[in-house]
Amino acid sequence: MRASRIYIHIPFCRKACIYCNFHFTTQVTLISAFTEALITEIHQRKAELETSYTSIYFGGGTPSVLHTEHLHQIISAIHNYSKAQQNTEITLEINPEDVCEDRLKAWLQLGINRFSLGVQSLNASELHWMGRTHEISKIHEVLALFKTYNISNYNIDMIFGSGKIALQHWKTALEQWVAIKAPHIAAYQLTVEPKTVLHKVQRRGHFQLQTDDALAAYFTTTHEILTQHGYQHYEISNYALPGFEAQHNSAYWNAEPYIGLGPSAHSFDGLNRRINASGVKAYIEHAKKKTLQFKLESLSINERFNEYILTQLRKQKGIAWDSLQQSFEPPIYRHVPKILEKWNQCITITNTGFHLNLKGMLMADAICSDLFIV
Ligand code: SF4
Secondary structure (H helix, E strand, C coil): CCCCEEEEEEEEEECCCCCCCCCCCCCHHHHHHHHHHHHHHHHHHHHHCCCEEEEEEECCCCHHHHHHHHHHHHHHHHCCCCCCCEEEEEEEEHHHEEECCCCCCCHCCCCCCEEEEEEEEECCCHHHHHHHCHHHHHHHHHHHHEEEECCCCCEEEEEEEECCCCCCHHHHHHHHHHHHHCCEEEECCCCCCCCHHHHHHHHCCCCCCCCCCHHHHHHHHHHHHHHHHHCEEEEEEEEEECCCHHHHHHHHHCCCCEEEEEEEEEEEECCEEEEECCHHHHHHHHHHHHCEEEEEECHHHHHHHHHHHHHHHECCEEEEEEHHHCCCHHHHCCCCCHHHHHCCCCCCCCCCCCEHHHHHHHHHHHHHHHHHCC
């Protein structure tokens, strides 16, 4: 299956955030060499790119640390092989401290038409604790620039659950986004991932995750405030005003194929997954020798089913019976009705399919693992 979705991993950050386990380096002096390596990968994978694309997503890392000339080179290299379809979405993840008027204008000129702004918190001491480098005033500056340049398609990334702010402060932050009609809000629960600074801090006894009940209160409050103001809670962590759902990320949740470029990036063609090797320096060296490293995984039918459940059940729409029947033979999903019955307080079943209710979204991990074939 040809992919029309392109993910580009930009593995650079100015500073590590306490909770982050994404693949990145703070060695920004490697950016030029990395850009060259990425362009080499684009040329090497031209056969996969020889189609028109519907979305490009620059994720990371922090793609906004790239000079606009680097972004220009990357987009131009893609345009050698793949042309933009109509209404193409090109998203750039940006951190507030990287934004200024000149850069914003340059990004718009490059065709970037959606921005994902890493805000995370509207509380200065919580931001500091997270290791974020931006000031609250900078966030407001960026929003003012969005207004000046009529940027209507953007996402605000927020994190709850650090225990550093009260539920009331979280509510106030959401109300601020509602007041300015931020078109898309991603509200993630803080998790402690292995090998992160937060994990070490937790092990030393200086951090404790909040209780499940406390976290559920943040999740439910977010749902209530945002849905009361017209946002669709269209995926467990994602809310959008009508027409502003993230096209690129929705493609992942719909199990559409995509191409991933850059170190650690994944690609998926509907049957197989390609996983690029991590390590920025190694990526640069291998690109020079034209020996880029990656792993190919051919998904078994059980793995495909588990992946299907994991991604599709995250959507508010859930899973349609039609889609399940078209994707798999009956023996693969014969256990599903029994599991749905077990979780009947958490799952709504209709004639057309089944989806998680709010309680179910809180239990998504447990429900998915019950549905998985092991
Ligand atoms: S800016 Fe984003 S990718 Fe970089 S360390 Fe922080 S959370 Fe991770």
